[in-house]
Amino acid sequence: MTNRPTNPLDLLEIDALLSDEERMTRDTVRDWVRSRVLPEIGEWFERGEIPSEQLAKELGALGLLGMHLEGYGTAGASSVMYGLACVELEAGDSGVRSLVSVQGSLAMFPIWRFGSEAQKDEWLPRMATGEAIGCFGLTEPDFGSDPSGMRTAARRDGDDWVLSGTKMWITNGGVADIAVVWARTDDGIRGFLVPKGTPGFSTNPIEKKISLRASVTSELVLDDVRLPADAVLPGVTGMKGPLSCLSEARYGISWGAIGAARACFEAALDYSKTRIQFGKPIGSFQLTQRKLVDMAVELNKGLLVALHLGRMKDEGRITPDQVSFGKLNNVREALKICREARSILGANGITLEYPVVRHMNNLESVITYEGTNEIHTLILGKALTGLDAFQ
Numbered sequence: 001m002t003n004r005p006t007n008p009l010d011l012l013e014i015d016a017l018l019s020d021e022e023r024m025t026r027d028t029v030r031d032w033v034r035s036r037v038l039p040e041i042g043e044w045f046e047r048g049e050i051p052s053e054q055l056a057k058e059l060g061a062l063g064l065l066g067m068h069l070e071g072y073g074t075a076g077a078s079s080v081m082y083g084l085a086c087v088e089l090e091a092g093d094s095g096v097r098s099l100v101s102v103q104g105s106l107a108m109f110p111i112w113r114f115g116s117e118a119q120k121d122e123w124l125p126r127m128a129t130g131e132a133i134g135c136f137g138l139t140e141p142d143f144g145s146d147p148s149g150m151r152t153a154a155r156r157d158g159d160d161w162v163l164s165g166t167k168m169w170i171t172n173g174g175v176a177d178i179a180v181v182w183a184r185t186d187d188g189i190r191g192f193l194v195p196k197g198t199p200g201f202s203t204n205p206i207e208k209k210i211s212l213r214a215s216v217t218s219e220l221v222l223d224d225v226r227l228p229a230d231a232v233l234p235g236v237t238g239m240k241g242p243l244s245c246l247s248e249a250r251y252g253i254s255w256g257a258i259g260a261a262r263a264c265f266e267a268a269l270d271y272s273k274t275r276i277q278f279g280k281p282i283g284s285f286q287l288t289q290r291k292l293v294d295m296a297v298e299l300n301k302g303l304l305v306a307l308h309l310g311r312m313k314d315e316g317r318i319t320p321d322q323v324s325f326g327k328l329n330n331v332r333e334a335l336k337i338c339r340e341a342r343s344i345l346g347a348n349g350i351t352l353e354y355p356v357v358r359h360m361n362n363l364e365s366v367i368t369y370e371g372t373n374e375i376h377t378l379i380l381g382k383a384l385t386g387l388d389a390f391q
């Protein structure tokens with residue numbers, strides 16, 4: 001046993017478990033977020049805007065788009081490095097991390113994994129640089145947690161495909177150059193590449209969000225959209241196509257949520273030392289200390305879970321159930337941390353002068369998308385019991 005001063009921001013010294021290269025990636029992203037995102041994010045959130053196209057190019061230049069893929073202009077980074085990047089991006093804002101997750105894990109990944117060489121050559125290099133933005137259309141107005149019931153359909157007409165249907169809640173939808181749209185065919189669910197501007201394809205913004213305001217969320221409308229035969233992703237049929245993309249994105253979220261929680265914890269810790277009530281800093285009250293300690297404990301545990309999952313993913317042995325563990329625990333605990341932080345800030349906790357309420361509101365989306373808390377509970381319930389409780 002040795003005695004060293006405790007680092008309140010790294011109680012368990014998890015930093016020591018990272019390689020120099022991993023720390024360097026993290027620090028690069030952290031610096032970019034500090035200089036590029038933090039000064040403006042409050043305004044973007046308030047206005048309900050984000051300069052997606054511009055940010056995508058900057059993120060591309062940093063090598064962060066599809067960074068865990070290989071070839072086609074991607075960085076070929078490890079899963080742990082991708083995760084560390086997600087933490088830093090989400091410490092800025094969940095909207096910025098969503099832009100990157102959707103681009104890399106939901107739009108580039110299916111092309112990389114299931115696309116033809118021609119599709120990969122056409123899209124991946126431009127997506128890696130951020131010249132082209134992608135989105136992922138799975139959810140529909142009547143099919144969220146149960147996407148297998150989707151109504152969007154693709155029928156053959158000669159060699160062509162004709163797509164009809166509506167997709168809802170699609171991140172990056174309105175700014176996407178290419179939409180990966182999942183549709184029912186006679187053979188099962190298939191993925192289609194739908195370029196922006198294809199006749200019959202339009203998008204509508206989803207307004208009045210009070211969560212993920214610095215993120216473009218759209219409806220996709222496909223009205224007899226005619227696509228050539230080679231618009232289909234040839235490498236997959238069935239729900240395993242979209243589900244494998246979701247596993248990729250959920251993995252990144254397990255890390256990212258920790259970033260939002262860390263930002264809130266840091267804000268609350270600082271505030272607790274400077275805010276004086278009853279003649280003392282509020283951090284000197286036992287009730288406040290309990291909140292801070294609970295937050296720090298969950299934060300460190302969550303980061304360890306993410307790192308463990310990342311190491312397993314890099315060894316090629318992570319399972320979808322284990323990804324659900326990470327998404328379920330880390331988003332749930334991150335949201336609790338943000339709510340506790342908000343209470344420590346009192347009235348200041350509800351303004352955009354501090355990052356806390358923004359992160360807290362964002363995590364209400366994060367706990368819903370990519371499989372709700374309940375759906376991940378049922379996935380793990382089935383893994384434990386062998387019994388399916390979905391229906």
Ligand SMILES: Cc1cc2nc3c(=O)[nH]c(=O)nc-3n(C[C@H](O)[C@H](O)[C@H](O)COP(=O)(O)OP(=O)(O)OC[C@H]3O[C@@H](n4cnc5c(N)ncnc54)[C@H](O)[C@@H]3O)c2cc1C
Pocket residue numbers: 102136137138139143144145146168169170171172212217365368369370371372373374375378389390391
């Ligand atoms: C900001 C934002 C961005 C998004 N981005 C995308 C995107 O880019 N692409 C995309 O395809 N989708 C996207 N989504 C959609 C998201 O994946 C869905 O919202 C999510 O799957 C839940 O579906 P739903 O909202 O229809 O809720 P529902 O499925 O209607 O669920 C409502 C409630 O019922 C619960 N529930 C449902 N079934 C069960 C069950 N069997 N047992 C117990 N409880 C159950 C749910 O957990 C939830 O609490 C996004 C959503 C948001 C909010």
